[in-house]
Amino acid sequence: MTETKTILVVGTYDTKDDELRYLSDVIRNQGGAVLSMDVSVLGDPSHPTDVSKHDVAEAGESSIQEAIDSGDENVAMQIMARGAAAKALELYRVGRIDGVIVLGGTMGTDLALDVCGALPLGVPKYVVSTVSFSPLMPPERIAADVQMILWAGGLYGLNSICKASLSQAAGAVLGAARAVEPPKRDRPLIGMTSFGKTVLRYMVTLKPALEARGFEVAVFHATGMGGRAFECLAAEGAFAAVMDFAPQEVANHLFGGLSAGEDRLTNAGRNAIPQMVAPGCYDLVDIVGWQPMPAHFADRPVHAHNRLLTSAVLTAEERRQVARAVSQKLAEAQAPVAVFLPLQGCNEWDREGADLRDAEGLAAFCEEMEASCPETADLHKLDAHINDDAFCDAVLALFDEWCAKGIVKKS
The missing domain is CATH 3.40.50.12020 (Uncharacterised protein family UPF0261, NN domain)
Structure with missing residues (x-):
């Protein structure tokens, strides 16, 4: 003082x-x-x-x-x-x-x-x-x-x-x-999106692995305001690369959920920041749990996460719309984009035998994602679930390749 x-x-x-x-x-x-x-x-x-x-x-x-x-x-x-x-x-x-x-x-x-x-x-x-x-x-x-x-x-x-x-x-x-302790910017920063460990867990493996490589990692809770903060920093050019593995707010914006704004999944690309993208929780729309369920989400599976937040499951056609919206946003990117597509599911409630599993809906999304993914993006189909070790292994392998090629700057 x-x-x-x-x-x-x-x-x-x-x-x-x-x-x-x-x-x-x-x-x-x-x-x-x-x-x-x-x-x-x-x-x-x-x-x-x-x-x-x-x-x-x-x-x-x-x-x-x-x-x-x-x-x-x-x-x-x-x-x-x-x-x-x-x-x-x-x-x-x-x-x-x-x-x-x-x-x-x-x-x-x-x-x-x-x-x-x-x-x-x-x-x-x-x-x-x-x-x-x-x-x-x-x-x-x-x-x-x-x-x-x-x-x-x-x-x-x-x-x-x-x-x-x-x-x-x-x-x-x-x-x-x-x-206040302002950001130091003494290490290149990776921006990552996710949810809590009950539904998405890759950050538990990826954060220490990336830190061991000399990077700082900030994980954003993608429930509206978290995605907004992520986009604000991307717009400032704060990130050396992003791992946007929970772009669910795109679906939220499309279908009336907890939006992070129309520009979600765009600012990294606009600012030439390399992007790795995966569809974590793409199949869910987050709505305010203490408000009445919107009529268009009636008669479909939901997950009441707590008294504040409820997630409604998307139909197969709605999932196709999400795939097209994601692809359209990524097509505008001014830097390399890699899309990881886990064919066995994209959140823990979407595993084989889990309560919100919809194999037909997952297949529809993967089909549409493969068809609509822009030619400027590299699509990596993985015979794995997003929470499997194989997903993290594939991400780190490509990240190391991008570092070696200078796509991701280490300083």
């Missing part, structure tokens, strides 16, 4: 001046420093901010007058969101801020998502919002490491209820800025 950490405090200072200044006072009273950014349009703050609304609008390649002249608060706030995101990233790059906290209702939260999305992983990002944790926020707009606190009782004016939320948020962002 010897080094003072500076927090960027963002909000509409014309309407939330008291609340934002209260946040700033708490940060300062805890030994932090504050850099203030005003994103209001019509009014002015009671005191000048470090980054004025005019600075923000200019960073958004516009002006406050243009925002006002638009006559549309949505258009105006998007101007400010672009500028705030660009300005926050600029301030971080020149070392002026160590974290950010944004305060708002729906308008401020819309802007906050852009600001947090502009900053890299490891920069503390806190959003204090009247709609925190709301389904209003699509997963593709939520930064990989953003933190949210519900702004209880904070729609208008200060009170003891909202002060409890604001003071916690102020302490949290400052504490995070002091404690």
